[in-house]
Amino acid sequence: MKKFSLLLLPLLLSGCFSSPAIEVSNICTLMDEEVTWYQGVKASEKKYGAPAYVQLAIIYQESRFQSDAKPPRGKLFGVIPWARPSSSKGFAQATEGTWDWYQKSTKNYNRSRTNFVDAADFVGWYISQSNKRSGVSKTDAFNQYLAYHEGHGGFNRKTHLRKNWLIGVAKKVENNAKRYKKQLKQCRARLDKNRAWSFF
Incomplete structure (x- = not known):
């Protein structure tokens, strides 16, 4: 019953962040600077069959590549800082419940939501879950984001x-994924030559 309830848990991802966003006009430049990030999404792509460009588009939408991203606090009486609307946190803005499901499913108990490589593994895993549980193609960034935001249930x-506003956001994710796909196609050979570490 607990596993079933987890499947129905929406991620409640806000796409908000607490520190300055990383603006990305060309994903190749960022991946060239953050070599471990590229290796992370590449490893996740290989493990789950989740395209790097879809992973990156989702992560960008959720946190603008900020490790400390959290939903903004609500305000009591419009003035007093109050509780956050969800437990979303980190690069992927996963809630505690969904992150717990991921850890139990993959046995990756030492993973952290504020670590980009771990977040990429989570997003790749979730994309594969959306394919299995909701029949969404792993290359379909538009519907993958909707399933990511709403939960499979x-x-x-x-x-x-x-939610017309959410449809609009999903279209932005789709457009970014298309742009990232085109850009990565042009620079992937160069990025593959970068070697900052050897964990994969």
Whole structure:
């Protein structure tokens, strides 16, 4: 029953962040500077069959590549800082419940939401889960994001159809994924030559 309830848990990802965003006009430049990040999404792509460009588009939307991203606090009476709307945290803005599901499913108990490589592994895993549980193609950034945001239960119930704003966000993710795919195609050979570490 607990596993079933986890499947219905929406991620409740806010896409908000607490520190300055990393603006990305060309993903190749960022991946060339952050070699371990590129190696992380590449490893996740190989493990789960989740395209690097889809992973990166989702992570960008959720945190703008900020490790300390969290939803902004609400305000009591419009003035007093109050609780955050969800437990979302880190690069992937995964909630505690969904992160716990990921850790138990993969046995990756030492992973951290504030570590980019771990977040990429999570996103790749979640993309593969969306393919299995909701029939979403791993290359379909638009519907992958909707399933990511609403959770598989919500996506399967089509809760996103009542949220025009979310459809708009998913289109942004889709457009970024297309742009990243084109850019990575041009620089992937160069990025593959970068060697900052050898954990994979």
